[in-house]
Amino acid sequence: MDYKPTIEDVAKLANVSIATVSRVINNQGGVRKITEEKIVNAIRELGYIRSAVARSMKRKETNTIGIIVPDITNPFFPHVVAGIEQKAREKGYYTILSSTNESPIIEEEIVKIFIERGVDGVIITTANETGNHIKLLQDQGIPIVAVDRAIKNFEVDTVLVDNVNGAYQAIRQLILQGHEKIGIICGPQNTTPGRERYIGYKKALEEYNIPFDSSLVYQGDFKENSGYKGALHLFYSKNRPTAIFSSNNQMTIGCVKALTELDWKLGEEVSFIGFDDVEIATFIKPKLSVVSRPMTTIGEIAFQLVYERIHFKENLPKREYLLTPELKIRESCHKI
Amino acid sequence: MDYKPTIEDVAKLANVSIATVSRVINNQGGVRKITEEKIVNAIRELGYIRSAVARSMKRKETNTIGIIVPDITNPFFPHVVAGIEQKAREKGYYTILSSTNESPIIEEEIVKIFIERGVDGVIITTANETGNHIKLLQDQGIPIVAVDRAIKNFEVDTVLVDNVNGAYQAIRQLILQGHEKIGIICGPQNTTPGRERYIGYKKALEEYNIPFDSSLVYQGDFKENSGYKGALHLFYSKNRPTAIFSSNNQMTIGCVKALTELDWKLGEEVSFIGFDDVEIATFIKPKLSVVSRPMTTIGEIAFQLVYERIHFKENLPKREYLLTPELKIRESCHKI
DNA sequence: GTGAAAGCGCTAACAA
């Protein structure tokens, strides 16, 4: 075949005008039953599928939500995306997904492409919190929802997790178990999660009057390898910690790998809590304690927010969701 | 602002015709330098971004590749997607990604949506190998590449992994180490990978004259939970195996969890090899031996195939890539 | 209930 029938082909075959065909494909009613049947038959016979491109052209909407994530291979994001997609499909929306690989440059490119394509809204975990590319979207009146990382200088709806609180809970737990030398593997300090988790760490220390020791702080980048290096750093620190807090899932992986190689006994010689649950948490020995976030829910809320913003643009205040993460205590942290 | 400037706005501001503007945004040359500058300035001033919708309408191509995966939360797919995206971006293509959750119904829906949206090609890991929905795509002349799972009844380019061989290698390894009672946790037998890995299993047994015992075969569904149940099943089997082969990554996770709970000593009482590498493989103790696939490469090849098919439709034979997986022997399998 | 026709923003053929 290799030929895409158009609304006109259908109209001809059914012996009606294209306007009438349009009415039936859009369920607008006001068409006689017999006419409708003729049309439906013609559609089936031709295998007609209406062109979303032409439709978008006319309607000025694409029913598409653009999703921008920094790293699609970080399992956190596929779970969030699954939540978005689920809700989107229910409302007749579709998604374009792109991964920036944490590059602000790629991110800006993607934003432009999304605008070109006329997305109706954007859900973004930005790699560039102060980025001016957000302005591009706002200038076009495209609703934006920031997920997981806030966006500075612009008013956008956000759904975040209370990182400070999550990290705080984790560190407090460790302190209550008697730890005083607690190491942290930080995320990049130019991202909200990276910064906030570090703040939670310091807050807990302060509150319990534990002296802060900068040699117990390792600057990571949220990638696995920096977790690995962080563990090494802490192990060889003059003031070797009795507990470690890792700021995200990928670094947790790297960190645990290092512990194994160093033969630094997890749960015995060193307690551990990581931010974000990881697949392996419950089946390595000892089971990992983690700060866990409702990933799918985050996605669902994010979609809900863009959706509302698309449909009731004008009279909506800025909305900020702050979900509270849950500390799941398992076996990797012990009384000292 | 909230107003999208069009090519006409640019033309007016620059005092030229829209045709000339079109020439410069498409780098077609044949425009005087001064004119071009005027136009470029106008574009910048207005913040003009050309509409891909209108462009697609005219050109009959969207520069979009649709990707359909059965389960986006299975880490295998994000890695494949990353490979596709990488290559796609290089060639000026973009991707729409949807997950079917293994549902043939959702899959058919997605196919229709993709056609509506005029994707130039589709890369699919189908949940329905015999599905007739593929015909829809073919009727429209949309190139299809099947990844990881073959498609029956239709001629499409495919990039598969030699599952038979991969499983065979794994089982042979186990046999050479002296195992005779080898359990398998199978994938769904209505998917190529599920079937083929089972075939590889049987082939190795046969070749080495190990009697086949159906009580050592557990039918899973590629989800974590069935790996868990599979391990339980094998543990309580009258003919308890000394080695287990798991047919995919998610089931491997479930399986290892069960082993831990059963206190069935991995690597000592029971050897283990899983299909597909998993994050945790190298940092649980003992490290997991796995059959590993080049995920990103698979994605890259898949894109290459659609791309070629889009551009040289006519004179291209059906291409079938069969990548050989690699057996990575680590610590979870031991001489008996 | 139905049809005619305008027009969405762009590309490309043709003219100048």
Next chain:
DNA sequence: TTGTTAGCGCTTTCAC
């Protein structure tokens, strides 16, 4: 080197 113009396939008034 530049401009005019005919559509691409659809939705949506406005007539009838």
